[in-house]
Amino acid sequence: xxxxxxxxxQMVDTRVAEFRDQVRRRLSGELTEDQFRxxxxxxxxxxxxxxxxxxxxxxxxxxxxxxxxxxxDIADKYDRGYGHFTTRQNIxxxxxxxxxxxxxxxxLAKVEMHAIQTxxxxxxxxxxxxYAGAAADELVDPRPYAELLRQWSSFHPEFLTLPxxxxxxxxxxxxxxxxxxxxDIGIKMxxxxxxxxxxxxxxxxxxxxxxxxxxxxxxxVPLDQLITYSEACLRVYNxxxxxxxxxxxxxxxxxHELGKDEYARQVEEEFAHLLSQGIEPPLAELERIKPYxxxxxxxxxxSDDLDLSDPxxxxxxxxxxxxxxxxxYTIATVSLKPIGGIPGDASADQIRLMxxxxxDYSFDELRVTHAQNxxxxxxxxxxxxxxxxxxxxxxxxxxxxxxxxxIIACPGLDYCSLANARSIPVAQKISERFGSAExxxxxxxxxxxxxxxxxxxxxxxxxxxxxxxxxxxxxxxYQLLLGGSExxxxxxxxxxxxxxxxxxxxxxxxxxxxxxxxxxxxxxxFLDTYRRIGMDPFKEAIYG
Amino acid sequence: xxxxxxxxxxxxxxxxxTGVGWSLDVNDAADVGEDGAKIIAREExxxxxxxxxxxxxxxxxxxxxxxxxxxRIRALGPTxxxxxxxxxxxxxxxxxxx
Numbered sequence: 001x002x003x004x005x006x007x008x009x010q011m012v013d014t015r016v017a018e019f020r021d022q023v024r025r026r027l028s029g030e031l032t033e034d035q036f037r038x039x040x041x042x043x044x045x046x047x048x049x050x051x052x053x054x055x056x057x058x059x060x061x062x063x064x065x066x067x068x069x070x071x072x073d074i075a076d077k078y079d080r081g082y083g084h085f086t087t088r089q090n091i092x093x094x095x096x097x098x099x100x101x102x103x104x105x106x107x108l109a110k111v112e113m114h115a116i117q118t119x120x121x122x123x124x125x126x127x128x129x130x131y132a133g134a135a136a137d138e139l140v141d142p143r144p145y146a147e148l149l150r151q152w153s154s155f156h157p158e159f160l161t162l163p164x165x166x167x168x169x170x171x172x173x174x175x176x177x178x179x180x181x182x183x184d185i186g187i188k189m190x191x192x193x194x195x196x197x198x199x200x201x202x203x204x205x206x207x208x209x210x211x212x213x214x215x216x217x218x219x220x221v222p223l224d225q226l227i228t229y230s231e232a233c234l235r236v237y238n239x240x241x242x243x244x245x246x247x248x249x250x251x252x253x254x255x256h257e258l259g260k261d262e263y264a265r266q267v268e269e270e271f272a273h274l275l276s277q278g279i280e281p282p283l284a285e286l287e288r289i290k291p292y293x294x295x296x297x298x299x300x301x302x303s304d305d306l307d308l309s310d311p312x313x314x315x316x317x318x319x320x321x322x323x324x325x326x327x328x329y330t331i332a333t334v335s336l337k338p339i340g341g342i343p344g345d346a347s348a349d350q351i352r353l354m355x356x357x358x359x360d361y362s363f364d365e366l367r368v369t370h371a372q373n374x375x376x377x378x379x380x381x382x383x384x385x386x387x388x389x390x391x392x393x394x395x396x397x398x399x400x401x402x403x404x405x406x407i408i409a410c411p412g413l414d415y416c417s418l419a420n421a422r423s424i425p426v427a428q429k430i431s432e433r434f435g436s437a438e439x440x441x442x443x444x445x446x447x448x449x450x451x452x453x454x455x456x457x458x459x460x461x462x463x464x465x466x467x468x469x470x471x472x473x474x475x476x477x478y479q480l481l482l483g484g485s486e487x488x489x490x491x492x493x494x495x496x497x498x499x500x501x502x503x504x505x506x507x508x509x510x511x512x513x514x515x516x517x518x519x520x521x522x523x524x525x526f527l528d529t530y531r532r533i534g535m536d537p538f539k540e541a542i543y544g
Numbered sequence: 545x546x547x548x549x550x551x552x553x554x555x556x557x558x559x560x561x562t563g564v565g566w567s568l569d570v571n572d573a574a575d576v577g578e579d580g581a582k583i584i585a586r587e588e589x590x591x592x593x594x595x596x597x598x599x600x601x602x603x604x605x606x607x608x609x610x611x612x613x614x615x616r617i618r619a620l621g622p623t624x625x626x627x628x629x630x631x632x633x634x635x636x637x638x639x640x641x642x
Binding site: 026027029033047049050051052080094095096097098099342413414415417419422424425428474475476 | 551553555556557558588594611612613614617618621622623624625628
């Protein structure tokens with residue numbers, strides 16, 4: 001875990017004090033809402049459908065137990081007993097009172113957390129692979145690079161008023177678990193022919209109303225040029241990105257309109273200029289950061305044996321556990337998608353329990369995933385059954401990772417002021433219809449994602465099956481998309497045809513899975529079958 | 545009818561203009577006719593409410609019903625958490641939204 005130095009802590013503490021005074025002035029009438037809005041948004045405080053909503057940053061999704069416990073305590077003390085883990089690896093609270101916000105931020109600051117840059121046209125929280133530092137398939141741990149980028153982008157004065165918000169993801173394995181190519185900048189850590197580690201840059205990806213897969217614009221950037229090259233990418237965008245039309249302001253539009261080659265050429269030009277300015281932090285800074293992410297004290301002789309005689313445990317291990325780089329250990333994912341539950345929601349008690357279990361069984365570490373689940377990254381296999389039993393007792397033992405029940409859903413019209421339709425009830429109905437262990441086993445891997453509006457916070461473009469809620473003359477209507485993926489084989493889903501009402505979309509999903517089951521070949525996932533046979537058989541089954 | 549809704553400054557809670565003040569219950573909402581903008585200016589200026597706007601609604605035998613589903617959800621609360629709505633003991637409340 002990265003630990004704040006005196007400058008980090010001072011910056012966060014100062015911001016809390018500033019915001020406390022800003023809230024005081026707002027409540028006393030010294031500040032109007034128009035004056036106050038940008039100040040509260042810079043501190044992650046939105047106004048949503050029912051109340052203020054506070055979004056708290058979880059840098060690259062990594063938390064320690066003390067931080068997780070505070071997140072649970074905040075849910076109890078200042079909210080209504082629960083929090084919502086988001087598709088950007090953050091957490092948000094739906095019922096915050098303005099007058100409590102400075103105290104919440106002060107509580108967060110005590111455990112090295114904040115809500116800075118979780119809103120507004122700035123560089124948002126850097127996201128990463130939730131298995132970073134643990135996965136057997138990673139080249140290096142991507143978090144030190146994500147942390148360097150976090151430090152560079154926090155309060156960067158040049159990039160606090162970009163044309164639009166800006167999202168960066170860093171990964172270090174071939175299996176993309178962070179939807180890297182659907183970010184404004186995606187960075188993949190790679191090794192060149194000389195055996196040196198560096199960064200591959202993908203720029204101009206994104207979802208929203210104009211989904212695009214980010215093209216690669218630079219195959220290899222040496223580690224001692226990471227910040228300089230990132231700054232060049234941002235500078236070209238900040239200068240030429242559109243500010244006249246909110247819907248065309250993201251960098252993906254600039255890259256698309258210029259063409260990736262011309263954008264890359266302009267970046268190279270700016271990069272050459274910046275190299276002469278000496279803005280790159282010395283490699284010693286990266287070396288200073290790296291030890292914070294050193295491996296915990298793994299037992300080198302831990303056994304790989306697991307007693308799988310309990311069938312429910314066996315199923316959970318098969319579905320929710322992932323290969324660890326260290327023999328005798330595993331990566332365990334807690335699904336926040338119980339059958340019929342609200343994707344990403346966890347009660348204060350559940351959050352605190354996960355904090356304690358991470359302390360007891362995962363070297364004090366947890367991760368938030370963009371799929372709205374929680375990861376215990378370093379669990380000794382000998383402890384796994386005990387861990388699962390304790391999770392299961394608290395309703396956290398659902399075995400459905402990456403299956404049809406593991407649905408990503410935005411808060412939708414139940415909470416969000418931008419939404420056009422509710423997402424959560426659709427997720428609940430699909431989960432209930434397909435949630436049995438038998439059904440999920442039959443269908444296998446199927447990533448289903450639901451957004452309640454075109455802004456695509458529920459990643460519907462990237463779902464093997466995607467659902468987009470729209471407003472059709474004041475009535476909720478749901479479009480079905482097929483063929484999206486956010487992994488190494490990133491693709492954008494295509495709309496099948498006319499939309500459906502709430503029950504109709506659930507039936508349509510069942511028909512689509514029926515086509516898959518009838519046509520799949522040995523070893524094919526839903527996505528593979530769709531790619532092989534195309535849209536037509538699905539349309540025929542769905543629309544007749 | 546035209547009704548006026550906004551948010552309470554301290555709590556952020558959804559409120560409805562009653563003709564003399566603000567209520568959490570949409571059924572207390574008054575028809576503001578053409579006076580919405582004037583009331584908003586006065587009430588926001590006095591810090592009684594913020595983010596206020598006028599919407600269409602209908603007066604029914606059961607009470608006041610906002611015309612759009614988004615405002616009906618604002619009036620009730622999240623349909624997926626009946627326990628957190630303004631009618632936690634009414635199992636039919638969610639149907640009113642739809």
